[in-house]
Amino acid sequence: TQLLEQSPQFLSIQEGENLTVYCNSSSVFSSLQWYRQEPGEGPVLLVTVVTGGEVKKLKRLTFQFGDARKDSSLHITAAQPGDTGLYLCAGAGLGGGADGLTFGKGTHLIIQP
Amino acid sequence: DSGVTQTPKHLITATGQRVTLRCSPRSGDLSVYWYQQSLDQGLQFLIQYYNGEERAKGNILERFSAQQFPDLHSELNLSSLELGDSALYFCASSVDGAGMTDTQYFGPGTRLTVL
Numbered sequence: 001t002q003l004l005e006q007s008p009q010f011l012s013i014q015e016g017e018n019l020t021v022y023c024n025s026s027s028v029f030s031s032l033q034w035y036r037q038e039p040g041e042g043p044v045l046l047v048t049v050v051t052g053g054e055v056k057k058l059k060r061l062t063f064q065f066g067d068a069r070k071d072s073s074l075h076i077t078a079a080q081p082g083d084t085g086l087y088l089c090a091g092a093g094l095g096g097g098a099d100g101l102t103f104g105k106g107t108h109l110i111i112q113p
Numbered sequence: 114d115s116g117v118t119q120t121p122k123h124l125i126t127a128t129g130q131r132v133t134l135r136c137s138p139r140s141g142d143l144s145v146y147w148y149q150q151s152l153d154q155g156l157q158f159l160i161q162y163y164n165g166e167e168r169a170k171g172n173i174l175e176r177f178s179a180q181q182f183p184d185l186h187s188e189l190n191l192s193s194l195e196l197g198d199s200a201l202y203f204c205a206s207s208v209d210g211a212g213m214t215d216t217q218y219f220g221p222g223t224r225l226t227v228l
Contacts, residue, residue: 041221043203088155088156090156100160104155105155106156
């Protein structure tokens, strides 16, 4: 069973600060996705990374896929209250999707004004 | 609004009972996925259907079953319910579901409470 560990589990910071959350596994993934989930809603896809070492930027969010495709990070610059939410990483295994997506338990992020 | 609809939004039932959760995918999407989200286990993949056929299976209990109908809507049936089945159940859909990198659009979920 492939597992994804996310850290930190909870993070509360002030508006304007920078932060990084991590997603780690001992398994190799063919691709990795980051989602954000707000209370009472389903997760919304932010980005998919496929190539080891890949870096993608989405405005103030920077996503990186590890060289060995076992880990990923999400860095937020100048966090805003609208960034508050549950951030989930999800990996697709090397079995062509036969096992579905594996999700981490998430990082609960609170940005205080 | 993702375009994926789920009914009902809330469901309260008793142990031992059977319930059916319904999902309508986005227009044009052929794949439907079911997930269970609980505080202790997080979001777990249950099962995927593509154009009416089962494509991938995850941590789905034998008490649970699903199907996708010709009009592409899907139902998740949960039977002999236990307290531990209380969770949020999400449906997601995607265009073709190939390789799990296809963008999945999640519905708002059904909150199941088993008393």
